[in-house]
Amino acid sequence: MSHGQDMNRRDFIKISSLFLAGSAAMSTQIGQTVTGSGNALAADGQERVVHSFCEHCFWRCGIAAHVRDGKIYKITGSEHHPLSNGRLCPRGTGGIGQIYDPDRLAHPLIREKKGGKTSYRKASWDEAITYTAERLYKIKEQYGPQAIAMLHHGYGYTFFKEMFKAFGVNKFAKPSYDFCCGPRHQGFIFTYGHSAGTPEGIDIENSKYILFFGTHYGENMHNTAVQEISEGIRRGLKIVVFDPRFSTLAGKAEKWLPIKAGTDIAMMQAIMNVLISEDLYDKQFVAENTVGFDELWAEVQQMTPEKAAEITDISADDIREIARNYASHAPAAAVHPGRRTQWYADGTQRVRAIAILNALVGNYKMPGGVVKYEKYKVPKAAHHEYPAFEKEVWSKYPLFTDIKPENTIASHEVMQQAISGEVKAMFVYGVNVPETITMGRKKALEALNNIDFLVAVDTLPMEVTGYADVVLPESTYLERYDDLDGGRPYRTPFVALRQPVVEPMFDSKPGNEIARMLAEKLELHGVFEESVEEYLDKRLKMAGSSLEEVKKTGVLKNPEPTDLYRKPGEPLTFKTPSGKIxxxxxxxxxxxxxxxxxxxxxxxxxxxxxxxxxxxKPMLTFGRTANNRFLNELPTARENEIWVNPEVAAKHQLSHGESIHLKNQAGVVSEFPIKVKVTQRIRQDAVYMVHGYGHYFKKLKWAHAKGASHNQLISNYEIDESIGAVGFQNNFVTFIKEA
Incomplete structure (x- = not known):
């Protein structure tokens, strides 16, 4: 695309191998090391360890990167960081596969059209940043700042958000809000006045009895949680799992109940019915600390175990047994809030039901129950004075706004506004839009095709980069500073530092530097300190430490864990309108x-x-691990499978290991085949597949055509009209044999 030329319909174009790391004399660059900035490295032939935190999922565990001769050769869990405790999941240890990926983006790229042919060409950073700033400025001048939106995932987005806020843009969206964290965040806020937390505020290791609804511990591999549940089991924790599929967690459970998908709320109501009708709930706690009991009972009294059994396919006897066991172990009993919580349009109410089940047994701030973690107090650095927004931008959904410090709008709203023409420019940080947006691939591409200007900041040539007008190659998390990770509560309050282990390779740059360059081109002077080190040091000194000190271990934490439990007779207050649960x-x-x-x-x-x-799968989640050749060497990680019950397989004449295509209810057929896994571990009315496979960009050598894309098969999606979350589990498939 030539400068100044709009292209309302953009085609997917391939990024030439000439622009990727594999052709950039990789062997000569691997040995580069960080110098200066007070971070001089050991001489060649010696070893050192740099402490930082991981980027392969939102858990952000502490890592210890081991360096020899200027090259990272091993990544282990940091013993200093409370979320890792010296251990890492497979994704975390596989970080070397990301930094030394020969498919990495090596240079800034600009789309141009010559002689009717569209292609990418290599650009200098100054040209790419200047062009980006010019286009953003023109769009803002012509349509207003609300015509620009930023989609983000991963922790490096904060500097770009500061830059855009100074530019007058206030439209930020995180796709994971739509289907993962939104309902669990809001559902607990509406009930308790605070979020469920990340990690979740469940005192797992001290619990005696926990109910899980579709939570896949051991497969989603949230490091600390897996450690805690392992310790809980060692101490005698009993687990009950409601799931249409026999998951890894179900294999550790006292009881697995293959509940019919979409009936969780009916099951929870039936458990409430038993707790209340049999006087098993904590009457004193409920009377003193809750409001709305009569309204709740009016709703659940008709959901008897017998009625729920007809809906859920779980027997009334099992429902009563579980409710009674749950009450008998209280208050050291809990219902876990889960992670990906938006399956249909009722995700917020489903999480509210979980929160209510916890409240009924009086487990709040009790050993083994629901606890409220504290944050490490790190003062915010003074920010640039933002201009007054021409128009306040918040989601159209009435109860979205409790999440607004991070997001102002749901990601599917951004896509809808792109389709309608309200959004003209999109700045995408770490989001592989065609394979991530919960409206499905077709809608995502319709949105990308309709905007005037698209910028992608990424480390790999993901599908989204093939639609971008400008591609800006960011350094990996092992080559850069990011903002402090200090906003999350935990039983041991902490603030963690991400710091570079080696120099940025090729012509990539840290996100903080890219944001600073853009700010200067947009004449937004004074938004950032002279250096990111100065900014981080300023914040850490306000917390009584310094950058130099925290770099030694990568973390600053309270010497003693927070007292999580309430004292006998201690009055409780909650940040709800009523002051109660x-x-x-x-x-x-x-x-x-x-x-x-x-x-x-x-x-x-x-x-x-x-x-x-x-x-x-525990070794592959999100786009950042899809092309990791080290993780893909694991046999179970190479591709996804479609789990099919033996009776269903017999009906459709499917064989174990056979490659088939999937066709959804709208007639969409998977682009790539997927292998059949015939197993008793799945109900007859459902199939199961791992998300994140079936990439169609050939430059992703280890991810291309491996398995089928779930996102391609999303044609139905439903909106939770209260908070704007998106559910997509009302999609169905049948099988097409390859022959």
Missing amino acids: ELASSKMKEAGFDAVPKFIQHPDAPEGYYRVLTGR
């Missing part, structure tokens, strides 16, 4: 929604089709 939510009611969770019947699969359930 709201079994009936006043916020939901005022906004026109049900005050207590109601069960909504979801549609069954058409004849010959099966509901698609999704999950993860």
Whole structure:
């Protein structure tokens, strides 16, 4: 695309191998090391260890990067960081595969059109940044700042957000809010006045009995949580798992109940029914610390175990047994809030039901129950004075706004506004839009095709980079500083430092430097300190330490864990409108929604089709690990499979290990085949596949055409009208044999 030329319909174009790391004399660059900035390295032939934190999932565990002769040769868990405790999951140890990936983006790229042919060409950083600034400025001048939106994932987005806020842009969205963290965050806020937390505020290691609804510990590999549940099991923890699939966690459970997908709220209501009708709930705690009990009972009294059994396919006897066991172990008993919590349009109410089940047994701030972690107090650095926004931009959904420090709008709203023409420019940081947006690939591409200007900041040539007008190659998390990780509560409050282990390779740059360059081109002077080190040192000194000191271990933490438990007779207060736990939510009611969770019947699969359930593998999650050749060497990681019950396999004449294509209810056929896994571990009305496979960009050598893309098969999606989260589990598939 030539400078100044708009292209309302952009085609997917390939990034030439000439622009990737594999052709950039990689062997000569691997030995480069960080110098200066007070971080001189040991001489060649010697070893050193640099402490930082991981980027392969939102857990952000502490890492120890081992360097020899200027090259990282091993990554282990940092013993100093409370989220790793010296251990890492496979993704974390595989970080070397990202930094030394020969498919890495090596140079800034600009799309241009010559002689009717569109291609990318290599650009200098000054040219790419100047062009980006010019286009953003023109779009802002012509359409206003609300025509620009930023999508982000990963921790390096904070500097870009500061730059855009100084530019007058206030439209930020994180796709994971739509289907993962949004409902669990809001559902707990509406009930307790605070979030469930990350890590979740469940005292797992001291619990005696925990119920899990579709939570895949051991497969999503949230490091600390897996360590805690392992310790809990060692201490005698009993686990009950409600899941249509026999997951890894179900293999550790006292009882696995293959619940019918989409019926969780009915099951939770039935457990509440037993707790209340049999006087098993904590009457004193409920009377003193909750509001809305009568409204709750009016809703759940009709959901008897017998009625729930007809809905959920779980027997009334099992429901009563579990409810009674749960109450008998309380207050050292809990229902886990889970992670990916938006499956249909009722995700917020589903999480509210989980929160209410915890409240009924009085486990709040009790050993083994729900606890509230504290943050490490790190003062915020003084920020640039932002201009007054021409128009306040918040999501159209009435109860979205509790999340607004990080997001102002849902990511699917950004895509819809791109389709309608309201959003003209999109700045995408670490989001592989075609394979991430929960509206499905077709809608995502419609949005990308309709905008005037698209910038992609990434480390790899993901599908989204093939649609960008400008591609800006960011350094990996092992080559850069990011902002302090200090905003998350935990049992041991901490603040962690991400610091560079080696110099940025090729012509990549750290996100903080890219944001600073853009700010200067946009004449936003004074947004950032002279250096990122100066900014980090300023913040850490306000916390009583310094950058030089924290670089030694990568973390600053309280010497003693927080006292998590309430004292006998201690009065409790909650940041809800009533000051108490709201079994009936006043916020939901005022906004026109049900005050207590109601069960909504979801549609069954058409004849010959099966509901698609999704999950993860412990060694591969998110786009940052899809092309990791070290992780892909693991046999179970190379491609996804479609889990099929033996009776379903027999009906469709499918064999174990056979390659097939999937066709959804709208007639969309998977681009690539997927292998059949015939197993008793899945119900007959559902199939299961791991998300994140089936990449169609050939430059991703280890990810291209490996398995099928779940995102391609999303044609139906539903919106939670209270908070704007997106559910996509009302999609169904059948099988097409390759022959």
